[in-house]
Amino acid sequence: EDKVVQSPLSLVVHEGDTVTLNCSYEVTNxxxxxxxxxxxxxxxxxxxxxSSGIEKKSGRLSSILDKKELFSILNITATQTGDSAVYLCAVEYxxxxxxxxxxxxxxxP
Amino acid sequence: SAVISQKPSRDICQRGTSLTIQCQVDSQVTMMFWYRQQPGQSLTLIATANQGSEATYESGFVIDKFPISRPNLTFSTLTVSNMSPEDSSIYLCSVVVLVGYGYTFGSGTRLTVV
Incomplete structure (x- = not known):
């Protein structure tokens, strides 16, 4: 069955920390x-x-995809309280x- | 990207009644999508609405419960029929306007059924 898994499901950090969010997937096409x-x-x-290996960056956020290992990471550096949210990964197949x-x-804070 | 106006933003409804949610897009789009997000859960696709044809429903969702209209390329409605407390969710419409820029979502409707 096709699926998308994210980890961790919940994360608490302090301002200024760097976080890495993970998304793995198993889909066809x-x-x-x-x-x-x-x-x-x-x-x-x-x-x-x-595309694999090409980092996308927007301010303090960046993300990269590994199509061989079927996962992506989302990095947030120098976190701020305004970064508090649910981060969703979605796969189009x-x-x-x-x-x-x-x-x-x-x-x- | 597109701007989507979704309403109502929230409602509290009695069980057994129906609620119609509207989405208006500021540009013409071929497909509109309706999602449900139950409390603490991720988004689940209800159906895809194409203009001029019947909506395509995902497994577990049926037209009698969630009738959808798509009268033109900028507007769609989703009705939640014969509501029960289990229908309490956030309902979202979304579109793809520009390839490579993902889906744009409406502001969402928070529905509580009592």
Whole structure:
């Protein structure tokens, strides 16, 4: 069965820490992997990854995909309290699109 | 990216009643997607709505329970019918406007059924 797994499911850090969130997948006909940040209701788009080994970066956030090992990581450096959210990984495969369970990140002041 | 206006943003409904959620997109899109997020869970796709044809439902979701309309390329509605407390969730519509920029989501509807 196709699936997306995220780890850890929950993480508590202090401001200034660096965190790494993991997403692994098992799907057929992989097309892309996407990262979203969900603070209240609606997820907001962070990154879309289609090629292995090419890092995407936006400010303190960066992400990379390994299509051989079937995983992606999302790094957040110098975390701030505003980074507190659920981070969702989603995989697009064939005509389908499935979300992982999310990692709930809490950044304490 | 697209701007999606979704309403209502929240509602508290009596069991046995129905609620219709609307999504208006500021640009024409071929496909619109409806998701449900139950408390503490991730997003689950309910159905894909194409303009001019019937929606395609995912396993576990049926048209009688979640009828969808898609009258044009910028608008869609999802109705949650004969509601029970188990339908209490966040409901989200989404679209893909630009390839390579992922899905854009509406602001969500938080539904509580009492």
């Amino acid at each position: 992989f097309r892309s992997l996407l990262w979203y940040k969900q603070e209240k209701k609606a997820p907001t788009f962070l990154f879309m990854l289609t 064939g005509q389908n699109f499935v979300f992982g369970p999310g990692t709930r990140l809490s950044v304490l």
